[in-house]
Amino acid sequence: MIIKPKVRGFICTNAHPEGCAANVREQIDFVKSQGEIADGPKKVLVIGASTGYGLASRITAAFGCGAATLGVFFEKPGTERKTGSAGFYNSVGFHAEAEKAGLYAKSINGDAFSDEIKAKAIDVIKRDLGKVDLVVYSLASPRRTDPKTGELYSSVLKPIGQSYTAKNLNTDTLKIADMTIEAANEEEIANTVKVMGGEDWELWVEALKEADVLAENAKTVAYTYIGDKLTWPIYGKATIGRAKEDLDRAATAINQKLADLGGSANVAVLKALVTQSSSAIPIMPLYISILYKVMKEEGTHEGCIEQLYRLFTEGVYTDTPRLDDANRFRMDEKELAAELQAKVEAIWPNVTEENLFEETDYKGYNAEFLKLFGFGVDGIDYEKDVAPDVALDLE
Numbered sequence: 414m415i416i417k418p419k420v421r422g423f424i425c426t427n428a429h430p431e432g433c434a435a436n437v438r439e440q441i442d443f444v445k446s447q448g449e450i451a452d453g454p455k456k457v458l459v460i461g462a463s464t465g466y467g468l469a470s471r472i473t474a475a476f477g478c479g480a481a482t483l484g485v486f487f488e489k490p491g492t493e494r495k496t497g498s499a500g501f502y503n504s505v506g507f508h509a510e511a512e513k514a515g516l517y518a519k520s521i522n523g524d525a526f527s528d529e530i531k532a533k534a535i536d537v538i539k540r541d542l543g544k545v546d547l548v549v550y551s552l553a554s555p556r557r558t559d560p561k562t563g564e565l566y567s568s569v570l571k572p573i574g575q576s577y578t579a580k581n582l583n584t585d586t587l588k589i590a591d592m593t594i595e596a597a598n599e600e601e602i603a604n605t606v607k608v609m610g611g612e613d614w615e616l617w618v619e620a621l622k623e624a625d626v627l628a629e630n631a632k633t634v635a636y637t638y639i640g641d642k643l644t645w646p647i648y649g650k651a652t653i654g655r656a657k658e659d660l661d662r663a664a665t666a667i668n669q670k671l672a673d674l675g676g677s678a679n680v681a682v683l684k685a686l687v688t689q690s691s692s693a694i695p696i697m698p699l700y701i702s703i704l705y706k707v708m709k710e711e712g713t714h715e716g717c718i719e720q721l722y723r724l725f726t727e728g729v730y731t732d733t734p735r736l737d738d739a740n741r742f743r744m745d746e747k748e749l750a751a752e753l754q755a756k757v758e759a760i761w762p763n764v765t766e767e768n769l770f771e772e773t774d775y776k777g778y779n780a781e782f783l784k785l786f787g788f789g790v791d792g793i794d795y796e797k798d799v800a801p802d803v804a805l806d807l808e
């Protein structure tokens with residue numbers, strides 16, 4: 414099959430197996446070029462391991478620390494006629510490289526919110542690893558079925574308190590127009606917390622501890638975004654921000670549960686960048702396009718893997734981590750530097766459809782978006798026939 418990108422709105426509905434595998438190799442090469450991470454984890458569970466920050470976590474643990482990794486994700490395999498999802502192909506690529514490097518890698522494809530997948534992960538850990546010393550929680554999902562009640566909850570991306578009108582870039586048409594998003598009601602806020610808050614992170618750690626598969630001094634991290642004035646109305650101080658605040662509550666609760674093991678839980682604040690999840694958030698594509706322009710000009714631009722390498726070396730595995738007063742690792746300090754934000758804010762009102770490519774790095778944003786699905790990757794022949802039904806040895 415000849416595979417070319419099929420983009421619908423903020424989603425690309427297909428993916429290129431070879432392009433995805435090449436992306437994984439590029440991230441692995443970055444980690445190797447940075448050198449081994451001292452005193453890193455050795456047995457790692459990554460929940461949400463197939464794309465974005467979770468994949469970068471898995472790669473950093475494996476290729477930066479020599480860790481055995483068990484990945485959990487929710488992805489679609491390809492068939493003879495239809496491509497699989499990018500995360501599926503990323504995982505195929507990861508498994509192949511891990512095998513070459515002699516690193517243990519197993520993966521579970523299924524709903525991480527369910528009791529069944531938690532039990533499966535515990536079985537694999539008991540069988541193969543004994544215990545894990547790091548649990549990365551990197552899920553991003555619009556929906557969650559509560560495992561106890563079976564009720565399905567959906568999250569919303571809406572402001573809280575009042576409606577919000579802001580400039581929005583339609584990435585399909587490249588039209589810029591004001592967009593008004595109505596304020597969320599109480600039920601929508603609660604549902605978003607239910608999906609993207611800390612409850613499931615707590616359930617995972619409880620289940621792992623109960624099954625005695627957490628090592629002494631085990632660590633766990635969950636990821637959040639805070640941002641600044643431009644994104645607060647739709648992110649930080651909106652429904653998703655409320656859900657993310659719940660991660661702080663969960664971190665405190667998990668810390669108590671891990672105290673007897675000498676374990677610790679922290680939220681890690683990461684920077685905004687293009688992933689399948691962030692491209693779905695209104696205003697974000699335009700904000701990220703401006704952010705990329707300024708950060709590239711200043712030489713401070715980072716992708717998922719650069720952020721994760723720093724999270725390991727400047728956060729989780731150093732004696733002098735950069736923590737804020739809420740006990741969160743901060744890796745967003747370059748994005749939030751006052752001078753840099755001032756530059757982004759100065760560009761924001763001036764962006765028009767006409768000057769989009771000069772005033773912002775939309776070109777870079779779009780290239781990175783396509784790259785998430787394995788397209789536009791150097792060295793890949795997109796005219797070549799490739800088989801979409803690539804096998805992945807799953808648990």
Ligand SMILES: NC(=O)c1ccc[n+]([C@@H]2O[C@H](COP(=O)([O-])OP(=O)(O)OC[C@H]3O[C@@H](n4cnc5c(N)ncnc54)[C@H](O)[C@@H]3O)[C@@H](O)[C@H]2O)c1
Pocket residue numbers: 460461462463464465466467485486487488500523524525526550551552553554636637638682683684685686687688689690691
């Ligand atoms: N992208 C950003 O700009 C940004 C910035 C800071 C923090 N974060 C946070 O990082 C975390 C990861 O986000 P991302 O941007 O890397 O997202 P992503 O969409 O790239 O990755 C999401 C992962 O979750 C998995 N997943 C989704 N639903 C699942 C389910 N039901 N069961 C099992 N796996 C499931 C996917 O398979 C994938 O591995 C999120 O908590 C997000 O809020 C993102």
